[in-house]
Amino acid sequence: MYISISPQKLGDHYGSSAKDFISYLEKENSGKSLDQKTYFFNHQEHQITDKEVVKKIDANTAKLGKKIPKYYSVTLNPSQRELRHIKENPEKLKLLTRKIMEDYARCFNREIDGRPVSVSDIIYFAKIEHTRFYSEKDLQVRENMPYLKRIAKLKHDLVKIQKGELQESMSKANALIRKEINNAPHKLNGSLIDVGVQKPGPQSHIHIIVSRKDATNRYSLSPGSKYKNSTTMLNGKKVHRGFNRDLFYKKAELQFDKLFAYNRNYVESYTARKTLQKNPATYYRHMMGLPLTERKLAFKLMQQAGLIPKVANISPAQANRLLKIFKRAADLAIKSSSIQY
Numbered sequence: 001m002y003i004s005i006s007p008q009k010l011g012d013h014y015g016s017s018a019k020d021f022i023s024y025l026e027k028e029n030s031g032k033s034l035d036q037k038t039y040f041f042n043h044q045e046h047q048i049t050d051k052e053v054v055k056k057i058d059a060n061t062a063k064l065g066k067k068i069p070k071y072y073s074v075t076l077n078p079s080q081r082e083l084r085h086i087k088e089n090p091e092k093l094k095l096l097t098r099k100i101m102e103d104y105a106r107c108f109n110r111e112i113d114g115r116p117v118s119v120s121d122i123i124y125f126a127k128i129e130h131t132r133f134y135s136e137k138d139l140q141v142r143e144n145m146p147y148l149k150r151i152a153k154l155k156h157d158l159v160k161i162q163k164g165e166l167q168e169s170m171s172k173a174n175a176l177i178r179k180e181i182n183n184a185p186h187k188l189n190g191s192l193i194d195v196g197v198q199k200p201g202p203q204s205h206i207h208i209i210v211s212r213k214d215a216t217n218r219y220s221l222s223p224g225s226k227y228k229n230s231t232t233m234l235n236g237k238k239v240h241r242g243f244n245r246d247l248f249y250k251k252a253e254l255q256f257d258k259l260f261a262y263n264r265n266y267v268e269s270y271t272a273r274k275t276l277q278k279n280p281a282t283y284y285r286h287m288m289g290l291p292l293t294e295r296k297l298a299f300k301l302m303q304q305a306g307l308i309p310k311v312a313n314i315s316p317a318q319a320n321r322l323l324k325i326f327k328r329a330a331d332l333a334i335k336s337s338s339i340q341y
Contacts, residue, residue: 042124043124
């Protein structure tokens with residue numbers, strides 16, 4: 001599971017309303033009838049309209065200036081393997097979201113009226129989306145790009161040929177286009193994968209908008225704070241501050257595993273991804289120490305992620321040679337969120 005936390009988008013200053021962001025989250029409802037639409041939900045309610053979300057988020061921004069975000073966006077991205085495990089059941093995704101948001105509250109190093117922050121102090125609204133589209137960040141698009149650029153030029157030349165502006169053979173140009181398409185590494189149903197193409201397989205994910213202010217509109221709760229667990233003096237009083245992101249990410253995985261009896265492979269874990277970014281050799285050694293069946297699954301998942309070439313049966317000797325290959329690809333794949341375990 002890949003999780004991201006980001007503040008309200010910054011232009012010249014932070015906007016006073018969540019309207020634009022909520023409108024973006026309504027994109028899958030476009031053109032659908034009322035009974036086909038999906039709604040927002042929170043810890044207690046199931047069918048919350050976009051207008052209600054905007055109203056409640058916008059009303060909870062006391063004493064937040066233009067240079068302070070009014071809300072944060074949390075995105076929960078279960079992997080395709082995780083989604084298949086729960087059969088992409090929306091009710092299970094809602095249950096998971098609610099459990100994760102309980103942990104979100106617990107990961108604040110803050111107190112409200114002398115007690116730890118709880119989910120009842122958090123104002124949040126979540127929505128499940130079921131489709132994703134390739135972007136310029138995806139490995140498949142990046143590797144296809146040289147071919148796509150050459151094809152675009154060849155098609156431009158075809159137009160010139162048709163207009164008589166270029167004295168070339170149309171059949172030759174078309175043959176070159178077919179050659180580029182055949183040589184391109186990533187295709188979907190015979191067509192090249194490009195920006196805007198819908199991704200195949202289960203793609204459900206959850207968008208969550210969380211108010212920066214607590215439910216009383218008195219306290220600021222920022223998951224973006226650079227202070228994990230620290231204290232500071234405010235008006236002569238010692239005040240706790242910070243949000244532990246590492247703990248939050250780990251707890252989210254544990255919630256999924258516990259709720260749905262999921263056997264997480266090492267390479268699927270947040271700890272492994274972090275190790276891969278910082279010390280690929282340690283990551284590899286840990287993986288090679290896994291039991292044989294777990295190791296085979298680990299390599300299969302890495303192949304699906306594009307970290308190593310696809311090999312039918314990987315021996316330890318082959319694995320050693322592949323280490324150098326996946327080291328080069330690892331950082332790019334993770335930074336682009338292209339890992340789809």
